[in-house]
Amino acid sequence: MNQTAEEPIGRRHFMERAILSIFGAIGVMLTPPILGYILSPVFRIREDLSQSTRWAPVAPVSEMETVGDLPRTFDVPYRVKEGWRVRETSRQVYAVRKGGELALFSTFCTHLGCPTAWDDAKRMVICPCHGGLYNNFGEVIGGPPPRNLASLEYKVENGVVYLKDPANVYEVGWKDPRKRA
Amino acid sequence: MRQSIRDWFDERVGLDIFERMLQKPLPKRGAWFYTLGSATLTLITLQFITGAFLMFYYVPDGEFAESSIRYITEQVRYGWYLRSMHRWSANLLFIVIGLHIFRVFVSGSFKRPREMTWIIGAFIFWTVIGIGLTGGLLPWDSNAHWIGTVFGNTLSYFPLVGRFLRSALLGGEHVGTLTLTRFYALHVWVLPLVLGILITLHLYLIRKHGLFGSVIEYRDQIRALEAQGVRRESIIVTKMTPDETEPFYPAQVFRDSIIAFSLITLVSLFSTLFPFSPYRGEEPPPTRIIPRPEWFFWSVDEWLMYFPGKLIPIGLVLITLFFLFLPFIPFVERHPEVSPIRRPVSTIIGAWVYLFIIILAMMAGARIFNY
Ligand code: HEM
Numbered sequence: 001m002n003q004t005a006e007e008p009i010g011r012r013h014f015m016e017r018a019i020l021s022i023f024g025a026i027g028v029m030l031t032p033p034i035l036g037y038i039l040s041p042v043f044r045i046r047e048d049l050s051q052s053t054r055w056a057p058v059a060p061v062s063e064m065e066t067v068g069d070l071p072r073t074f075d076v077p078y079r080v081k082e083g084w085r086v087r088e089t090s091r092q093v094y095a096v097r098k099g100g101e102l103a104l105f106s107t108f109c110t111h112l113g114c115p116t117a118w119d120d121a122k123r124m125v126i127c128p129c130h131g132g133l134y135n136n137f138g139e140v141i142g143g144p145p146p147r148n149l150a151s152l153e154y155k156v157e158n159g160v161v162y163l164k165d166p167a168n169v170y171e172v173g174w175k176d177p178r179k180r181a
Numbered sequence: 182m183r184q185s186i187r188d189w190f191d192e193r194v195g196l197d198i199f200e201r202m203l204q205k206p207l208p209k210r211g212a213w214f215y216t217l218g219s220a221t222l223t224l225i226t227l228q229f230i231t232g233a234f235l236m237f238y239y240v241p242d243g244e245f246a247e248s249s250i251r252y253i254t255e256q257v258r259y260g261w262y263l264r265s266m267h268r269w270s271a272n273l274l275f276i277v278i279g280l281h282i283f284r285v286f287v288s289g290s291f292k293r294p295r296e297m298t299w300i301i302g303a304f305i306f307w308t309v310i311g312i313g314l315t316g317g318l319l320p321w322d323s324n325a326h327w328i329g330t331v332f333g334n335t336l337s338y339f340p341l342v343g344r345f346l347r348s349a350l351l352g353g354e355h356v357g358t359l360t361l362t363r364f365y366a367l368h369v370w371v372l373p374l375v376l377g378i379l380i381t382l383h384l385y386l387i388r389k390h391g392l393f394g395s396v397i398e399y400r401d402q403i404r405a406l407e408a409q410g411v412r413r414e415s416i417i418v419t420k421m422t423p424d425e426t427e428p429f430y431p432a433q434v435f436r437d438s439i440i441a442f443s444l445i446t447l448v449s450l451f452s453t454l455f456p457f458s459p460y461r462g463e464e465p466p467p468t469r470i471i472p473r474p475e476w477f478f479w480s481v482d483e484w485l486m487y488f489p490g491k492l493i494p495i496g497l498v499l500i501t502l503f504f505l506f507l508p509f510i511p512f513v514e515r516h517p518e519v520s521p522i523r524r525p526v527s528t529i530i531g532a533w534v535y536l537f538i539i540i541l542a543m544m545a546g547a548r549i550f551n552y
């Protein structure tokens with residue numbers, strides 16, 4: 001600590017600055033790669049997303065025609081590209097006839113994403129997590145959910161109803177990854 | 182012979198430092214309350230040990246995690262026991278930490294010069310919550326999946342940065358392949374490493390200042406301050422005389438040992454009587470999945486429920502502010518007294534906060550189990 005006669009103030013200053021700069025430089029060198037590494041899945045710039053299902057078959061049109069104005073639940077299997085893996089999984093969707101038209105909507109609660117279920121006795125869609133309630137068209141009628149259940153895009157081809165982008169599970173904040181790929 | 186061995190080590194390691202640490206004076210009064218810190222340490226140590234052994238078989242992969250846990254519980258000898266110890270000890274840890282914080286708050290031990298001890302303690306608390314949260318996902322059963330989902334979506338409600346936070350934490354918009362390895366890395370290495378460093382600092386500060394009360398060594402400074410005309414009330418100190426204190430070793434170490442023994446026995450007993458199976462109760466059919474958070478997150482879950490629709494971000498920001506506020510308590514609560522009776526406002530507020538958290542958790546419990 002003691003200032004010796006041979007160690008003028010300038011030299012000491014220089015070393016203090018140098019130490020700061022050295023550690024600053026180490027930080028600058030290490031931070032971007034680490035951050036980039038951790039956040040890589042957020043940006044997904046280099047992912048090949050063609051391996052995710054684009055259109056997933058839900059059910060034949062003939063079966064859909066039997067759906068009335070109370071929602072019926074369908075299991076939709078699909079593939080999703082996640083990092084290094086293509087995962088086979090499935091999700092549920094509601095199908096309901098609304099004004100003569102078929103409508104598909106998500107089973108995932110718009111509050112915090114829990115899986116809801118249609119309750120036949122109470123004639124409501126009920127979320128088990130915080131008691132979110134929706135009517136047969138997926139419109140909020142009670143509880144904390146901020147929005148109606150997301151309605152889902154579909155198409156009919158060769159007598160089968162297909163769900164668009166099934167991997168878009170939480171409509172909250174989804175961006176179509178293919179736009180970057 | 183023993184003396185010469187001691188001297189050999191003393192010369193090379195410097196035993197006198199440790200001996201002095203063991204001799205540090207502690208207040209005799211309320212000494213059992215001082216065992217709460219070491220009780221926390223006991224359980225954390227148990228977590229490190231049982232967790233390390235779980236890693237010998239556990240596989241952090243979406244396809245195999247559940248099977249590997251099933252293998253641990255059903256086939257590995259004592260696997261069910263170690264896993265249950267890890268879970269029971271984690272549960273107990275939250276209770277004991279809560280009590281430790283309460284005792285430190287009520288006895289005013291966070292006041293000058295122990296602000297840093299408290300601040301480090303608050304960081305420790307955050308880290309422990311993080312470890313509990315990330316650990317909840319590792320069983321990778323349907324409940325774990327929904328815990329992760331609910332957590333990610335909760336984050337997404339933060340104004341501006343919400344969606345980024347969710348993606349950064351989950352490794353994508355939803356819980357998937359990349360989520361498990363992230364949570365695993367955080368749970369077994371990153372956060373425990375941080376925790377280890379923080380605990381070391383915490384213990385160093387405790388040894389530096391002595392436990393609350395044993396501040397005889399500040400007496401001269403106080404006299405000096407008084408001589409300068411500083412009012413006595415604004416100098417925080419307790420009236421301890423040497424005969425009101427005793428060395429850390431052996432009396433306190435003895436108490437700590439008894440507590441450590443009782444806690445480990447309790448955890449062991451619970452693990453034997455109520456072991457955790459790979460499946461919590463019945464395996465529900467897919468339509469009837471009822472996500473259940475760990476009880477130590479119940480109060481947060483319940484709190485967020487009271488902010489429906491557009492208000493969700495407000496509830497989220499408020500509860501975040503509550504957690505962020507913890508390290509600042511020593512700078513807000515600056516009453517010169519340490520005694521809980523002579524600073525009734527803080528004592529009452531503190532007690533209400535605890536009561537509020539407990540009531541919220543109980544309401545959540547009633548809701549979750551009645552559903
Ligand atoms: C892993 C968690 C923790 C461990 C292992 C731990 C350990 C300890 C130990 C062994 C002591 C001394 C004995 C005692 O007073 O009980 C202590 C004291 C203390 N702890 Fe903790 N602690 C933890 C968490 C916390 C938290 C979350 C806070 C507050 C936010 C906190 C604040 C304090 C303070 C202010 C003291 C000093 C008490 C005094 O000097 O009288 N600690 N801790």
Ligand code: FES
Pocket residue numbers: 109110111112113114127128129130131132143144145
């Ligand atoms: S997640 Fe459905 S009500 Fe909260």
